[in-house]
Amino acid sequence: MxxxxxxxxxxxxxxxxxxxxxxxxxxxxxxxxxxxxxxxxxxxxxxxxxxxxxxxxxxxxxxxxxxxxxxxxxxxxxxxxxxxxxxxxxxxxxxxxxxxxxxxxxxxxxxxxxxxxxxxxxxxxxxxxxxxxxxxxxxxxxxxxxxxxxxxxxxxxCAGITTYSPLRTWKAGPGSRVAVVGLGGLGHMAVKLAVGLGADVAVLSRTRDKENDALALGAKHLLVSSDAKAMEAAASSFDLIIDTVPVKHDINPYLPLLKVDGTLVLVGQVGQLSEPSTVPLVLGRRSIAGSLIxxxxxxxxxxDFCAKKNILxxxxxxxxxxxxxxxxxxxxxxxxxxxxxxxxxxxxxx
Structure with a gap:
């Protein structure tokens, strides 16, 4: 044909x-x-x-x-x-x-x-x-x-299932707190889906420029990763971080944000990371993981979930x-x- x-x-x-x-x-x-x-x-x-x-x-x-x-x-x-x-x-x-x-x-x-x-x-x-x-x-x-x-x-x-799968694997839902790094094609779907699953959702961004967008998508707040005091205040507060950034970047600022047994999941970057510190991993029994579609x-x-919840x-x-x-x-x-x-x-x- x-x-x-x-x-x-x-x-x-x-x-x-x-x-x-x-x-x-x-x-x-x-x-x-x-x-x-x-x-x-x-x-x-x-x-x-x-x-x-x-x-x-x-x-x-x-x-x-x-x-x-x-x-x-x-x-x-x-x-x-x-x-x-x-x-x-x-x-x-x-x-x-x-x-x-x-x-x-x-x-x-x-x-x-x-x-x-x-x-x-x-x-x-x-x-x-x-x-x-x-x-x-x-x-x-x-x-x-x-x-x-x-x-x-x-x-x-692609963007949907890439973010839905880790949310389901790490059991995001009512009572859990989820942070999303990056607010692009993957990140905006991660926010919508995590909210749809019933989680309390925050967006992590280097500036406050995307705050209105994050809130419009359903996030409860935006956490500015360049604000040292705000990051320190948010330590040990998230069960799951979905990192959607598609290029090499430093994940070390995000690791202390995880609760004990919390996990940072990489879904955006395929390649090398900047060297992660093991200190927050060992001291907090935290994990770094990856997820593929x-x-x-x-x-x-x-x-079926998106049809039921009207998530697009x-x-x-x-x-x-x-x-x-x-x-x-x-x-x-x-x-x-x-x-x-x-x-x-x-x-x-x-």
Whole structure:
């Protein structure tokens, strides 16, 4: 099936229209017409080969919302016309311990990402959601609940699950105190979801500039990390800190804020940290952890939760031909808080 998308042909070229073939449906495959696709910071990283393993041509996009247009002969969960979604994963071995426990993102035999990842059957490089259609095996297709706004739901498939999973793992809820470091695409979802779960939520920021935004999202207060007296007064007050900062940074100021047995979870940065001090860890039995997206079952739980609580990302809708400008703005953190591509703009350009 001939598909139109937008692709990077190298790490230095802008994204541009690109025609390619999607595979014919296997018996357990679902063909999805893509209606909306979120723009993740990792799309920018991979398009520019910042992590050193990009394969070109590269079609980004792993926050996908669409409609089923065809199904394979053995598909039982979906039918033509269903509203569905696809996140960061499109396959895994389905046989290892983690796959059996709904944690396909940690598949011991290697997960298959939605793009820039080899297909488990053919070995061909997967191409993502900046395109008119995608083919995905049904076990990795998610149902969009009735009442969830399709035009705003796409960022839940990455920014949402990336923050929801640690909130659930570390049991954020009524009676717990959660701090969020960074108020971008991930951070604003962490605030909304933690509030939705019933936690008392604070935002940590170097200045007070984002205080009104933090409060509007549901946080109880903003803690200025450059204010030594305020940080000292907040010592030992949080059960969980979700750190969404995507670049190398110093986490040492945040560690004393944790209660005994509290945990700081890194979800934004992939790479090296500034050297953490062990003093607050040892003296307070505190922990530093990381978290990677979520499994299919947990992602479906997130979508159902957001539909029930009416939790949606703050989105700016763009046309497909605005993606290079959006990437430039993303680098400057000039978005509140997530870009979503209206894929009708790509179909209209055919």
């Amino acid at each position: 001939k598909i139109l998308g937008y692709a990077a042909q190298s790490s230095t070229t802008p994204l541009a229209p690109f025609e390619f073939e999607r595979r014919a449906l296997r018996p357990n495959d679902v063909l999805i017409e893509i209606l909306y696709c979120g723009v993740c910071h990792s799309d920018l990283h991979q398009a520019r080969d910042d992590w050193g393993y990009s394969v070109y041509p590269l079609v980004p996009g792993h926050e996908i919302v669409g409609r089923v247009t065809a199904v394979g002969s053995k598909v039982s969960r979906y039918k033509v016309g269903d509203s569905v979604a696809v996140g960061c994963l499109v396959d895994s071995c389905q046989e290892c311990h983690h796959c059996h426990h709904g944690e396909e993102q940690f598949c011991l035999n290697g997960r298959t990402d939605t793009y820039n990842s080899p297909d488990r059957t053919t070995g061909e490089n997967n191409l993502g959601g900046y395109s008119t259609h995608i083919v995905v095996r049904e076990e990795f297709v998610l149902r969009v609940p009735a009442g969830l706004d399709l035009a705003k739901a796409a960022p839940l498939l 979520g499994g299919i079952e947990e992602t479906q739980e997130l979508l 990302p703050e989105c700016e809708m763009i046309r497909m031909d605005q993606i290079n400008e959006a990437f430039e703005r993303l680098e400057r953190a000039d978005v509140r808080y997530r870009f979503v591509i209206d894929m009708a703009s790509l179909k209209a350009a055919k």
